[in-house]
Structures are given as C-alpha cells and as structure tokens.
Amino acid sequence: MRELNTPSASGRSVAEAPCVREPLHVPVAQLVRGGVIEGIHYGSVVVLGADGRVELQIGDIEVAFYPRSALKPVQAVALLRAGLPLDGDLLALTAASHSGEERHLAGTRRILELAGLAEDDLRNVKDLPFDPVVREDWIRAGRLPSRLAQNCSGKHAAMLCTARLAGWSLDDYLDPAHPLQRAIAETVEDLTGQAVARVTVDGCGAPLFSVSLHGLARAAARIATAPPGSPEARVAEAMREHAEMASGSGRDVAALMRAVPGLLSKDGFEGVQVAALPDGRTVAVKIADGADRARVPVTAAALAHCGVDPAALAEFAGARLLGGEAVVGRIRPARALEPLTAAAVSGGTYA
DSSP states (O other): OOOTTEEOTTSOEEBOOOOOSOOOOEEEEEEEETTEEEEEEEEEEEEEOTTSOEEEEESOSSSEEOOGGGGHHHHHHHHHHTTOOOOHHHHHHHTOOOOOOHHHHHHHHHHHHHTTOOGGGOOSOOBOOSSHHHHHHHHHTTOOOBTTTSTTHHHHHHHHHHHHHHTOOSTTTTSTTSHHHHHHHHHHHHHHTBOOOOEEEOTTSSEEEOEEHHHHHHHHHHHHTOOTTSHHHHHHHHHHHTTTTSSOTTOHHHHHHHHSTTOEEEEETTTEEEEEOTTSOEEEEEETTOOHHHHHHHHHHHHHHTTOOGGGGGGGSOOEEEETTEEEEEEEEOGGGTTSOHHHHHTOOOO
16 A cells, blocks of 8 residues: 555655445435435535535545446546557547447447457457347347447457557456556556555456545546646547447436536446536545436536536436326435435426
8 A cells, every 4th residue: 555645657646545444325315206205325425626625525435435437537548648549439439338339349349450459359248238229139139248249348449459559468458467457557546646445356357446436536637627638638538529439329428428518427337427527626426326316316416516507407307206107206316415406406396
C-alpha cells in the first residue's frame, strides 16, 4: 500500500487506499405505490463541484468498492498512455459496455485487425449480446455465445492491440502482473488520487481495481476537464460523440449523454454510475443492491443538484409503476436527495 501523499507516475499526489469494510449505505431511492413506500434501495452518492470539492455526500463515499465497468474510461486513458492509437468510434468502443449490436462487433474486429489479431486471441469470457432484443435475434439465428458478442470485447481488443504495439506478451495480458495491467493500475491510482485497495477479476476476466466512490468521481472529473489532445480529453470526446458505440441503442447512459450537452457518463454492473460535466461538476452513484431502476433516478437527482436543467432530466426521473393500466406510483430518490425528488425533476406528482 502506498503511503499518504506519495506521488503517482504523473506527479499527482496519491492518498492511501480506501478502507475495506462493510459499506455504511443509506436509503437513496424509494419504490412508492399508492402513497405507500413499498420498497427502499440503499446506496451512496457523491457530488463534486467544479473546484473538485464535495458538495453533497450521502452514505459512504470513502469505503473501498468495485466500480465495475464505470472504470472503463479510466482504463481507456491508460491504454492511450501506453500507446494505443485509437480515436473516435473505436476509442468509444474501448471504453464500452456495448450491447452486442453489429456495429460493436464490427468495431471490435477492426481493432483486432489493426494489430493483426483475430477473435480467437481474445481472452474475455464467451457470452450472448447484452441487449435483450439483439440477444433474442442472435439466439433465433442459432448463434452461440462468443467472445466478440460479450459486452467488454472492445476493451479486450484494445488491450491486445496495446500489448502487441508495445511488444508485450499476448497470452497473459489479463495477468495483474502483466506490464499492461500494471500500467492500467498506475493510471487508476493517478486519476482517482488514491492507491488501489484490492484487485480481483471482473465478470469479463480482466483485473478489476477497488477504489472509493469519491475516487471514481475524481477520475471522471479529471477526464472530463482535461486539456485538448490529452489521453483523457480524447476519451471524453470519443464517448460524447459516439455515445451509442460506448453503450448501445436505447441504453439509458447514451440517452443521458444526448440529453445533457457535454456530459460524460458511464454505468457499471451492480448499480454504479458516474457522470461528469465539462466544467468538472461530477456525480457518482452506487446502489447497494445493484438495481438499475434506482441507479437512473438517483443519478438524475444528483445531476439536478449540479445545476443541470430539470427539464433535460425528466425522462430519467424514475420508472412508473402500473396498477392494471393506471400509473399508481414511481421509483423516486429518497429524502436524502430532497428537494431533488423524482417528482420535482419530472415536474409532476404521483400517488
């Protein structure tokens, strides 16, 4: 573990690793039906101002946690720093949890071809496409799970491409001791401003680094505000301009970036979301039970706290609950986020 204020490779100060313990999450979203709170989602939220200071803290933002795919923009920055020569749609795909659409598969093949590689060189797990409609079409066509269809294949292809260009070994590119993964870990520490607490394996098979929710927010803010031409700025530009390549058609994270000009946003499994505005105002959300239905309205409420126009966030205010064919309730942010409730964001009321 690094000592407090040890400098990173870039010269930034790196604090000690966050504590590994049970998170002290609090209620952040409610399932309200007919005027009664039917369910509660726990979690944590942090909002940073343009100056990087914490403007809102709910729950436990300093405990160690796994950002899952919300860390992919940071990993993409690391690959650029290590020599990856991508921009535009292919760089967005590098930071993607994609839906498995044909453009995602084609883009992954293009990245592999740049390095003279093929799908068989990938070491991510085999899977069906993430998007339910695309998955159904895939199964109907008799296609089997593949490494290319798995939602992290763009990242893995970019990792292989980077390793090939750097002259590093390929078969073991997922080993945490591999030069590629060490370079990624250094960038994680540099951008989050803290040492990594633990390293495990993500669902796709790649090393996953544990930081704090506060650290994740700092990293996103640094990427969103980086000077033009820097690796950080290139990742931010690619994801903003190719939001569907970084996620997929119909995905809420892409819709959120389209709705809020200049927003950089990335979701992750287990209820993680990070979103940063061009001036550095940033939110990071962790839903304890991993529920997407809570992740989206809580993120919208936190962005409203940042000053984002509530009208732009109306479609993200929370899923409606039906009783028969009538709307009888909604998912809404809990009192900790008042007055930025789902009702306030959407401009409406509900039972």
